[in-house]
Amino acid sequence: MILPFFVYGTLRPGERNHDLFLRGRTLGEEPGRLRGVTLYEGPGYPYAVEEPDGAVSGELVTALPEAYPGLLTALDRLEEYVPGDPRNLYERVVKEVVRDADRAVVRAWVYVAAPAVAARLRARGTPVGGGEWRERR
Incomplete structure (x- = not known):
């Protein structure tokens, strides 16, 4: 299934992995918002955890x-995602993202925290206020 990707952390423009992975490989990058997830601090990168009242900004x-x-x-390699592997830190799932420019709903691949990681973050993780990784500093 060919879908756009929704990125919310180190793959965003200006962040450390953007140029390494995306430069020269994209047709476009547009701001958007993903509802139903909360952003949590990770060790130098964020995790999107599925939670009904949250929302995350990204591209x-x-x-x-x-x-x-x-x-x-x-x-998939960057996110250490292997389909069906119980050791995954992230799962790649299809979510509906609202594009900022026209409020259109777009289906996109999103890397969300795998179940064990999500449970740990919900119990004792640090949420990123406002769901905006760039404003965490």
Whole structure:
């Protein structure tokens, strides 16, 4: 399934992984908002944890068609995501994201905290106020 990606942490423009993974591989990057998740501090990167009252800011990234397969593989590797692996830190799931420019709802891949990580963060993690990773400092 070819979908855009919703990025909310180190893959956003200006963050450390943006240029390493996305530069030259995208058709566009547009601000958006994902509802139903809360952002939590991680060890140098955030986790989006599924929670009904939360919302997270980020970008919808549309990959160049020819770059899509390689980008999907690279992002899965970055997020240490292997389908079905119980050791995953993240799960790649399809979510509906609201594009800021026109309020259109777009289905996108999002890396959310895997169940064990999410449970740990809900119990004793530190939420990122306002769901905006850039404002955590």
